[in-house]
Amino acid sequence: MDSNTKMAASEKRKREVADGNNETEGQEETLKNAVCNKAGGNDDAPSEFLLSGFETKAILRDSAREKNIFVHGKIDDQEAVVILEKTPIREDSLSELFKNSRLKLEMRNDIYSTFHLHPPPQLNEIKTTVVCPATEKHVKKYLLQETFLLEETGEDYRSITLPFIQSQSFSVQWVYNILEKKAEADRIIYEDPDPDVGFVLLPDFKWDQKQHDDLYLIAIVHRKDIKSLRDLTSEHIPLLCNIRRRGEDAILKRYGFPATKLRVYLHYQPSYYHLHVHFTSLSYDAPGCGVERAHLLSDVIQNLQNEPQYYHTRTLSFPLRADDGLLSKFKDAARL
Incomplete structure (x- = not known):
């Protein structure tokens, strides 16, 4: 290796x-x-x-x-x-799938038949x-748990959420390694190096890049002073517009996938506290793309154009799992 x-x-x-x-x-x-x-x-x-x-x-x-x-x-x-x-079953593998698979009849009724299909090994990947080694937090992360929807005011963010984030010292070193080309440099499909409005664009690990149905890319900004949606003001509109325009252009050029088939959004709360934007296929029900967590980039830009401090004052909703430490903080503050 x-x-x-x-x-x-x-x-x-x-x-x-x-x-x-x-x-x-x-x-x-x-x-x-x-x-x-x-x-x-x-x-x-x-x-x-x-x-x-x-x-x-x-x-x-x-x-x-x-x-x-x-x-x-x-x-x-x-x-x-x-x-x-x-x-996923890929279109370019259908010919081989039909030609080399074995069928075992399960049921036939008039014109309808159902089978168990046994494809060749190379088409039956998991x-x-x-x-590994997995911590207790990893186990809890993947455990099916009850989820609660919180409403966070701007003051809640400053008095509860932000102190919690700062106390946890969530590491984003892996993000800096990407931005500095110390890791995953070969996976970057586009970069704007401008320190104020620039970003890198690369495929998310959930996408195997073999089909467009589950297309998923992430734009990570070069600026290190923006943790999440809450930090955005009208000052950042040029950055957001640049990500949207150049990101869509890069995806069209690389994959032939037009902007009209893209869902471009930010998470709140995000999975890591360094501003990044998600680009997914509109037909893909990506994790976290529901209204309780995803904010369309076009809406974010428009909100900031209408109100420069919109995300500093706006009440935002987001889901938290039962074992999340932030949920406990909201309970302690009698906000849940």
Whole structure:
């Protein structure tokens, strides 16, 4: 494994740890082909049979609709979380799928028939994410939990949320590594290097880049003084407009995917506290794209044009899981 690959693998693990510290629902985020710090942390250890000795302890959650399952267990006596997810059927694989698969009849009634289809191995992949060694926070993050919708005023943010964020010291070093080209430089598809309005654009790890139905990219700003939506003012309109215009242009040029088929938005609260913008296919029901968490970039720009301090004063709603420390702070302040 070369040094660049090692660094990218290391950053993926750091990103998962950083996300694990922020326990808001939909932290998306699964990291494609995450590397386990196996038996002493040797990145060069063979991974092909990494899961052969996996000991299942509990099913954290599963979804028949999303076709994934989250499993807590152990690998070589280290706590681990394994996420199994069926990959989408790709249009360019249909010919091989029809030609080389075996069908087993389940039922036939007049013109209707149902079968179990057994595709060739190369078309029957399961995307697998391994978090190892997994902390208690990782396990809680993936555990199915009750969720509450909070309403946060501007004053709530300053007196409750911001102090909580600062006390937790959430790490965004992996973000700085991307911006400084210390990791994932080969994954960046576009960059505007301007220190005030610039950003990098790269695919999210949830997207395998093999089809457009679940297209998902992230724009990460170069500025380090903007944590989230709450910090935005009319001063940042040029930055936001630049991200929208150049991001859409880069996606059209690289993937042939027009702006009219994109959902461009910010999360509040975000999964990490460095301003970033999500670009997803409009047809993709991406984690966290619901109205309780996603704010369309076009709406954000318009709100700031109409009221320069809009997000400093506006009451914002967002979901929190039952075990989230911020939820406890809102309860202590009698705001829930």
